[in-house]
Amino acid sequence: MPASLLIAGCGDVGSRLAQQMLQVGWIVHGLRRQVAALPPGVLPVAGDLEQAACPADWPKGPLDYLVYCVAASQHDEAGYRAAYVDGLRHVLAWLAERGQMPRRLLFVSSSGVYAQRDGEWIDETSPAEAEGYSGRVMREAERLAMDSGIPSTLVRLTGIYGPGREWLLKQVRMGYRVVSEPPLYANRIHVDDCAGLLAHLLKADADGVALEDCYIGVDDAPAPLHEVVGWLRERMGVTEWAEESTVRRSGSKRCSNARARALGWAPRYASFREGYAAILGEP
Numbered sequence: 001m002p003a004s005l006l007i008a009g010c011g012d013v014g015s016r017l018a019q020q021m022l023q024v025g026w027i028v029h030g031l032r033r034q035v036a037a038l039p040p041g042v043l044p045v046a047g048d049l050e051q052a053a054c055p056a057d058w059p060k061g062p063l064d065y066l067v068y069c070v071a072a073s074q075h076d077e078a079g080y081r082a083a084y085v086d087g088l089r090h091v092l093a094w095l096a097e098r099g100q101m102p103r104r105l106l107f108v109s110s111s112g113v114y115a116q117r118d119g120e121w122i123d124e125t126s127p128a129e130a131e132g133y134s135g136r137v138m139r140e141a142e143r144l145a146m147d148s149g150i151p152s153t154l155v156r157l158t159g160i161y162g163p164g165r166e167w168l169l170k171q172v173r174m175g176y177r178v179v180s181e182p183p184l185y186a187n188r189i190h191v192d193d194c195a196g197l198l199a200h201l202l203k204a205d206a207d208g209v210a211l212e213d214c215y216i217g218v219d220d221a222p223a224p225l226h227e228v229v230g231w232l233r234e235r236m237g238v239t240e241w242a243e244e245s246t247v248r249r250s251g252s253k254r255c256s257n258a259r260a261r262a263l264g265w266a267p268r269y270a271s272f273r274e275g276y277a278a279i280l281g282e283p
Contacts, residue, residue, distance in 0.1 A: 178229050
C-alpha cells in the first residue's frame with residue numbers, strides 16, 4: 001500500500017511538497033481553507049486549523065505521516081499562537097478522535113527560535129532561547145509536537161525566498177542600504193529546497209532511516225547581507241541608493257545544514273547566487 005500523508009496548512013511550501021510526494025506514489029491529503037488552490041491529485045480537506053471543529057472531509061483511513069506546515073495569517077503574538085499552538089493542538093485532537101496514529105510528525109518551525117546575533121555558527125544543538133514573541137511561541141509549539149506521543153521531528157527553516165517571495169528584490173530596486181561592518185549574516189533557503197528537505201525526510205523515514213529530532217533547513221552558504229545586496233544590485237543594474245540612513249538589523253547568525261546533508265540531502269540552490277539567478281531568469 002502507498003504511504004498516506006496529511007499536510008496541514010497546504011500552502012506554498014506544502015503544495016510543493018505534495019507534488020513531490022505524489023510523484024513517488026504517495027497518497028496526499030491537503031488541509032487548507034481554500035482547497036481550490038491545491039495542486040491536482042491532492043485530496044482536499046477543507047478546514048480552518050484555528051477552529052476546534054474537525055473538518056467534515058477529514059481522512060477516514062489510516063494516516064502514515066503528518067506534516068504541520070502553516071503560516072500565521074496575523075503577525076502578532078495572538079496570531080502566532082492561534083496558528084502554531086492552537087492549530088497543532090486541534091490537529092492532534094482530531095487524530096485522537098479518529099484513532100489515527102501517524103508514524104511521524106514533521107513540524108515545520110523556524111530558525112527564529114535562535115537568539116544568537118553575533119555572527120556565530122549554530123546548529124541543531126545550539127540553545128534555542130528566542131526572546132521575541134514569534135520565537136517564544138514557536139518553541140511552545142515545538143514542545144507540543146515533541147510531547148504529542150507521535151514520533152516527531154522539528155524542521156527549522158531559515159529565510160524562505162523564491163517565486164512570489166521577492167521582498168528583497170523589491171527593496172534592492174528601491175536602493176536598500178545595509179551596513180557592512182559588522183557583517184549582518186543572513187540565512188536563506190529556496191522554497192523548492194524547503195519542500196525538497198521535507199520530502200527527503202519523509203522518504204528516509206519510510207525507508208527505515210532513523211531521523212533526528214531536529215533539522216535546520218538552510219542552503220550551503222550563509223552570507224553577509226551587504227554581499228547579497230551588492231550582488232543583486234549588480235545583476236539588476238541598480239545604481240541609486242536610498243536617501244535614508246543605512247538599514248541595520250539586530251539579528252546575525254550562520255546556520256549549518258551539516259545534519260541534513262549527513263542524511264543525504266543537498267540543496268538544489270547552494271547559495272543565494274544560484275537561487276536569485278533562477279528568479280531573475282539568468283542561465
